[in-house]
Amino acid sequence: MEKRVVFRSAWLPYLLVAPQLAITVVFFFWPAAQAVWYSFQLQDAFGLKTQFVGLQNFAHLFRDHNYLESFKVTAMFSALVAFFGIAISLLLATMADRVLRGAMAYKTLLIWPYAVAPAIAGVLWAFLFAPSIGIVTYVLKGWGVDWNWIINGDQAMLLVVIASVWKEISYNFLFFLAGLQSIPKSLIEAAAIDGAGPARRFWTIAFPLLSPTTFFLLVVNIVYAFFDTFGVIDATTQGGPGQATNILVYKVYHDGVKAADLGGSSAQSVILMFIVIALTVVQFRFIERKVQY
Amino acid sequence: MKIKILAVALLSVGLTSTNAQAQTEIQWWHSMGGALGEKLNVLADKFNAGQKDYKVVTTYKGSYPESMTAAIAAFRAGSGPNLLQVFEVGTATMMAAKGAIVPVAQVMADAKEPFDPKAYLPTVTGYYSDLKGNMLSFPFNSSTVMFYINKDAFKKAGLDPNKAPKTWKEVLADAEKLKAAGQQCVYTTSWPSWTHIENFSAWHNVPIGTKQNGMGGLDTVFSINSPLHVRHIGMLSDMAKKGLFTYAGRTNQGDAKFSSGECAMFTGSAGAQAGIKKAGKVDWSINFIPYHDDVKGAPQNSIIGGASLWVMGGKKPAEYKGVAKFLAFLSRPEIQMEWHTGTGYVPITLASYELTRRSGFYDKNPGADMPVKQLTNKAPTANSKGLRFGNFVQGRTVIEEELEEVFSGKKDAKTALDDAVKRGNEILRQFEAANK
């Protein structure tokens, strides 16, 4: 896709891209290069002594059982967030697409959590589920559930998943709703005339037609779970108990900022960068295909 | 007209700037939030009012790890405070940063200010000195782990509220009775690693790590998987399974569980007293931490927690003079006593302890001297002087993670402590390599 009509100037375009490039170089490329460089180094906390240690930081990481565990935790967490985030919002969007009355009101009531910062979402849910004063905890205890996410890893995971999903539902909901509304009514009516019930129509028409949206949301939700949920984790479990909710990005932060282990944290950053690049390539190929039709 | 105004403006700028120059500012970064922060500001104001050459400027920089991180970052960027309050687990990291800090002993000697390490409690001196006995940082707020009981809960369970359990055996026996009397949360703890690993080891005179708990060199390794450690953590794990021990979290979350009356027994910082008093919900007593009575020599003495002040390097000579003056001011017995009685932290010089005792404070506040008594229970040994492990912020996280694995029933005590030692030693080796 190229414009036929273009302007000519020897300097103007450079001037126009300069601000963005400057910021990109200073705050993206330079730090990224530094991260790579630090990942080969061993430094003390104050940066007084620096040694080049080659791949030792990486070797360390892959020998570290807990780092590998963090991969598993991250995978589990992202899968849960993406699955529930998508499933719940698809259900809500399908229902919202059906109703004529009050559709706008429902939409307004369902989209506002998008505006809530992940850290605040974490605080809200941590308060509801607080082991001694939480109102939900109280109900759960009434049902005989021994609720204490401070020590129960599965419950801690459940808590951060709920908080993360809650915040992400509105985003997914909007995309599904837009997707559903763009399905030609004639298709659905034709199926209805053929005698297909609502459930069948959903699975044979709407769901397949939504698959590009679903796939897109899958990638977006995984990226969300990987990075944006930092606030949720930091405001609630801080990676614990044990390693139960220590996702990769939280570990980078903890090791680099709190534990002042620059080399180890940078090595983790480099590995994360590769993961993001892989995800972006997947996403980009998808965008390309969309652009083509 | 305009020129006149300009001249006046210039003049006043000139005046204020000479005023400012006359006073040397001493930047002090600290982590004392809330009421403690107010008390700290009172100290600084007093110093500022007492002389006019120096002005101590205090800045609250968040929690201990946060202010340390901020100072490290500031140092890397070529700035930072004159004085930095660092918590005890950061001691080894600060100590190893030779170019970044100036030993307190040296600062005081250079400024010819009086300074006698022997004036401090031995457990305090030991913690912050090198092997030659030079004080490297200035002890400021020290506390230790104490054992608290809720007397009302004891009464309700038919136990003698004035007889707090002394040994873990007694704790277990009382715990069963409290549970039987319907107590939901029987025992909880704040700071699990500091309490059940670090202070536990000192109290039973067993090493946390080799080389005098790391004080003797960077090539130290952890020894917290000894049979005694395994037995103790295993006991806690059994208590957790029986509903006798409720885990509260890695920091001071246990405090609120006790002060609200939810839990009947509790181990936490001596500093927790202020919060319990403020909440005013329970009738409580403060006691020595329990011990296993079949361990020879137990109880030994407990070790401190809290923070000390580090003098940062790369500043102007005049500023060091001011820092020395300020530290000399802080070591005065009456100032120490004010800080001790106002905050609940331990009196760290023998003189201020004496002064406080003579003032009758302990008669009016029974139990307020328990922490000092526990810290000085016996002359400290190599196992109970303190500890000095590199990157112990990370090391403590590892220990806490492994303890959580035990309390949640995922690992048995032996496996978890073996893993803690293995992972902890990796961190120590990394620190050793980085600070060769």
Place this chain on the structure above:
Amino acid sequence: MVENRPWLTVFSHAVLIIGAITIAFPLYVTFVASTLTLEQIMQVPMQLWPGDQLIANYTQVLTGGSTTGSKAAVSSMLVNSLVIALVIPLGKMAISVISAFAIVYFRFPLRMFFFWMIFVTLMLPVEVRIIPTFKVIADLGMLNTYAGLTVPLIASATATFLFRQFFMTIPDELAEAARVDGASPMRFFWDIVLPLSKTIMAALFVIQFIYGWNQYLWPLLITTDESMYTTVIGIKRMIVGSDAANEWNLIMATAILAMLPPALVVMLMQKWFVKGLVETEK
């Protein structure tokens, strides 16, 4: 619809109502907690109807923060949040719209290289390069400044991308006509391109406002000075910064204050927001 299934409509409404209530529940509890005293909150179970401490709690946080944790006043945090939430979208749009214009309407050496340079930043979320970026900011003396809080977040590929996509849809005839009239590229940019982009800018503004307002990790790292805290950071500081129990009533009041502005922006500018969201990402 060709058919009428009343039970299905009822079912749909039921699902939506349950969904909306479940989603709103945490918000409601937060609001109730912000109108109670700390003692009332500590009473298990907490009451679920508002108390009478609304004014007291909000006055307290707006003027003095919490009493045990950070004492920074939330009103100044709200100002900080607002500055950041305005500077980020405006700055982002400013630099993106001109770079997209250059990339679409000019042919020049290294054009595609620049385009890829910008695109590739999609792959480097701030979370993966926190430490070195922090160092860059520290080296530039930008810790605890608005510049440090905003500038690194201004560059982003998404806005440039969106403008590029949009410019592609502007009919070539417009540019052709401008050129025939002898208009300079910048004249064309000001008179034709910018007015046409209004809709898309409004949409971008809403999304980036929320993005800016909700920043967490970055301000957490580079603000150590209480006067520079944002509201979201302020909440976090109230939670860890104390020896006593958290003052949940004040924390919850602050949470409401922190949620209100972006939630209002989303609800009031719903049309732009939805359009922006769905189009930005597609």
